[in-house]
Amino acid sequence: MPINNYYGFGRIIFSLACAMCLRIAPWPYDLASFNPDWVLMVLIYWSITFPERVGIFHAWTFGLLTDVLTGRLLGQYALAYSLVIYICLKLHKRLRRFPLLQQELFIFCCLLLSQLLLFLIKNLQHPAQLHGTFWWPVITGTLCWPVVYTLLRFVRLSKPVK
Template sequence: MPQSSSAYPVVFVSLMLAMVMRILPFPHELSVYNPDWVLLCLIYWNMAIPERVGVGTAWFAGLLADVLTGRLMGQHALIYSLTAYFCIRLHRRLRLYPLSQQAMTVLGLLLTGQVLMFWTQSVKAAANVDARYWLPSLFGAILWPFLFVLLRRVRRYFNIF
């Protein structure tokens, strides 16, 4: 088991992989289910090591996500930093929840992010959404237990505590 003196390379690689997953071209039928992978990874790292991955990391990841997705600069940065703030604030409590309850909390965080995204888009121009707009949040909550277990194994393998 390799010893890691710093968590930053592992967190950076996981966030970069999440960004790749975020912009990966899926068929149109599947693209409605593509959750915000970057936000899911940030939620995990904010819960696992909040003293190393904080609001600043979330803000920077959000700016990169804005550039990658072509959104208005600062939209993702605002959403990611607010989500990181709440995750860090509640991380001790969230860690104690079973995975099913964590998934419900993650669903709430993802839905809040989508509401903020809709709000910022509607300020820019009139925006309408249908029920499919909310599917990425639901799918992200469904995937949360699997992503949690995967990232926890990565964290333990690289001895990040």
């Protein structure tokens, strides 16, 4: 039985590592502003699916890793991820029962909250203006949620290879 637990945790870590690679992947300059927050979406999925395995500690840890990988102020993504995952953990029983369209609305709110926190922290460092590109990661993340959900569900439900 412990082998399955380690195998399931390996899937979670592998999917988060893939999401971090997508987060820092070199996109063409025109498409870079459309890159959604893959790490947050994967964290949301796993925290809704396995709230006893993926929680605020994982959100904080992967937020710090995202801070380091993106070169942002240390703790910026960690704070945003932790707050969003806290909300997901509080609502995980309801969110599991939502149809995919309602989940997309919730994902939109989570991604928007994360973007707003990141903008406010950036604005505390030096005054910044809110541009139209602010919305693109939120919108593309919301549109990508059914694909992320389906792919991670397939990963979660697939049988281990012996």
